[in-house]
Amino acid sequence: MRKIFNFSAGPAVLPEVVLQQAREEMLDWHGSGMSVMEMSHRGKEFMTIAQQTEQDLRDLANIPDHYKVLFLQGGASGQFAMVPMNLLGNKKHADYVHTGQWSEKAIAEASSYCQVHIAASAEKSAFNSVPAIDQWQISQDTAYVHYTPNETIGGVEFQWTPDLSMIAGGSSDIPLVADMSSDFLSRPFDINKFGLIYAGAQKNVGPAGLVIVIVREDLLRIDPLSGTPTMYRYKTHAKNDSMYNTPPTYAIYIMGLVMRWLKQLGGLSAIEQRNLTKAKLIYDLIDASQFYRCPVVTPDRSRMNIPFTLVDAALDSIFLQQAEARGLIQLKGHRSVGGMRASIYNAMPVEGVQTLVTFMQEFEKNHA
Incomplete structure (x- = not known):
């Protein structure tokens, strides 16, 4: 594994x-x-x-x-x-x-x-x-x-x-x-x-x-x-x-x-449902938080690529270091926009997204 x-x-x-x-x-x-x-x-x-x-x-x-x-x-x-x-x-x-x-x-x-x-x-x-x-x-x-x-x-x-x-x-x-x-x-x-x-x-x-x-x-x-x-x-x-x-x-x-x-897996309808589940986990956390923010308007949010920022950009490097220590890699946002980006394509398991959400919750608790 x-x-x-x-x-x-x-x-x-x-x-x-x-x-x-x-x-x-x-x-x-x-x-x-x-x-x-x-x-x-x-x-x-x-x-x-x-x-x-x-x-x-x-x-x-x-x-x-x-x-x-x-x-x-x-x-x-x-x-x-x-x-x-x-x-x-x-x-x-x-x-x-x-x-x-x-x-x-x-x-x-x-x-x-x-x-x-x-x-x-x-x-x-x-x-x-x-x-x-x-x-x-x-x-x-x-x-x-x-x-x-x-x-x-x-x-x-x-x-x-x-x-x-x-x-x-x-x-x-x-x-x-x-x-x-x-x-x-x-x-x-x-x-x-x-x-x-x-x-x-x-x-x-x-x-x-x-x-x-x-x-x-x-x-x-x-x-x-x-x-x-x-x-x-x-x-x-x-x-x-x-x-x-x-x-x-x-x-x-x-x-x-x-x-x-x-x-x-059951075809495209089945993978769509799995992708919806994964995206909802992250967006629900962001929307319930004052620590994280997604800049995209809700109806047009991507199910594949989720950009988000932290309340203080000075925490970005600490977030990435601690995430990597937890086995969560490649979360740095594109150089043109900064912040973070979680790409959760078809092959990303729900377990991976759940692990990310748990880490984000803990990081917010420790740094808010």
Whole structure:
């Protein structure tokens, strides 16, 4: 059993049973005599792994056949460029919702390829909430609308999926694009409401090095921008079942084990309930305290990343030292916002959150 609870925002904690199975299979996967890291990506052994991983993902998220699942590299940051390269077509505009640092990075990258219109922004609220749907304004002839359902740094999360047909200037025909990196598979979602989603694996579904893209097939008919490299074309990877070049094979294998673990837990509805339980434990403590504070408005609080501050910032280093001594690590907030941040992704056990809450209660008692 582990002796620590890892609250890192990513690369993040993985299920212990997954790591144990990976350890057992490290030298010899299913009698093949090979480690997965040694396998040809076109060999029957790895093809079996990749196909099963995709099927388990489709089962968990109810992904229909007219969506392609791609296993790519370059992280979500690579998708900041690939999305406009592949979805703009002959249009000049794309709409983005600005809710924090990750959406800001996506906006900056897209600006190199098109005119970016900010459909809505949370800047006036210091990025401590999400813009209400009636504040969104879609530009004319936009290629797509992009948003970030969960801002890992700020701890702000959409608890609803935007319906573009209800927004001024919007239409159900406009593709909705989402960077789901930090809440992917943490709850059920309806893929039919999206044209494309992408997610770095290192938060909820696997190790760093893998990014998952789920794209509606009709969008693959859009011609990429002139000069788009072959490797940056979704068509390339869709036509070759993500095997155009050597994919991140070991990361896909670990993701497959995580998919199986999620299925055994009962699927996305079951993991959502567990995530709600974990988040409530921390937020209830914060809300009942005069010692801790969460800056995010209650309806928009993230279930995955919980930022909080202490009543006196001079206590921060003491808090972190004592937490680490208790086996509670990676609680320091992002350098841009300070304070603390507890990332409680799918694999964080309830026991870990309970241990953190107990420590926080004791620390408050000793330092209030």
